[in-house]
Amino acid sequence: MKGFDRPLKPEWIYKTIDILEVGDTIYKKRDKIDNILVELDGKTGKRKVITVMGRYFLKDIDNSRGRKVTDNLIFNMVKEESFERAKPLMLFNLLVKAPILQKFSKEIYRNYSSKETIDANYLREKAYQNIGERDIARRSLRNFLNTLVDFSLIEVEGNNYTWKEKFQVDEELMVDFLKLYGKHYVDSPQISLLDLPKHIFFYFETPDLLKLAQKYNNVHWQYVRRINAALITMK
Structure with missing residues (x-):
């Protein structure tokens, strides 16, 4: 990896x-x-x-x-985009393209999405367990956490990190998110809105996706809603 x-x-x-x-x-x-x-x-x-x-x-x-x-x-x-509007796009792009950041994000979401403090030592051990190569795992985790600091999502507190505010994503940015997600994460024009990975999206406050899908049906995508499915197919 x-x-x-x-x-x-x-x-x-x-x-x-x-x-x-x-x-x-x-x-x-x-x-x-x-x-x-x-x-x-x-x-x-x-x-x-x-x-x-x-x-x-x-x-x-x-x-x-x-x-x-x-x-x-x-x-x-x-x-x-302006710099402030581009920031969430740039972070999301990293998340959908880099498998190692997806692994880190799974651990962060699983253990710290509902807590105020992120235990960096615990994450380092989990990174090594999940990836196997200690040097690559720890260096990459450190670089990712520093990137999240620079994107103003978390801040350093002693040897750990605390959460700041999530990125606010409006409808236009969410359309771009879905384009990036379809191309780089699922590698398919078809996206299941009910199966989006929470560990990728939890850094962001996003609009109601089903309303968004209906609003832009036949504009950016074709939208199909069933009892247990909500699918968009990108144009």
């Missing part, structure tokens, strides 16, 4: 996307991106952050070794 090699600040992602266009060769923009990563010392740390941003935001997930910015869903979404 691929690790999560560096924490990402939302400002870094947003500003990097802002200065790039589809088709740009990423390394040719290296100096400008380095200037965005002002908090980081040394070329190696900056290079690794650029690699992680490239993997999840600048290139297709199955072509992460490519050198150019590709015409991909999250890149175009962020381009069209």
Whole structure:
């Protein structure tokens, strides 16, 4: 399983996307991106952050070794949004694309979604048990928790973390969430609204999905409602 090699600040992602266009060769923009990563010392740390941003935001997930910015869903979404509106999109994109973050999120949801404090030591042990490679597990968990801090979802309290406010997601953003979810998580145009994984969505306050599905039926998707099913099929 691929690790999560560096924490990402939302400002870094947003500003990097802002200065790039589809088709740009990423390394040719290296100096400008380095200037965005002002908090980081040394070329190696900056290079690794650029690699992680490239993997999840600048290139297709199955072509992460490519050198150019590709015409991909999250890149175009962020381009069209203000920073504050783009923040939940950027976090959700990480969650649906990175299996290791999904594993961490399952543990966080299972143990701490209804509590005020997140026990970091317990999560570290569970991360090792679930992933097996201690160094990758602990480093990736640390980077993920630091990313959640930078996205203002949690804050550091001693050796642990406490929850802040969830992201508020309106109808337009929720449509984009479902597009990302269909493409990268279920890899299908058809989505069951009654089976969305809570550990992916619990970081967000979302609108009523059944009302949303009906409202945008024949606009963004085809909606079918049955007794025990609510399905949308993306156009």
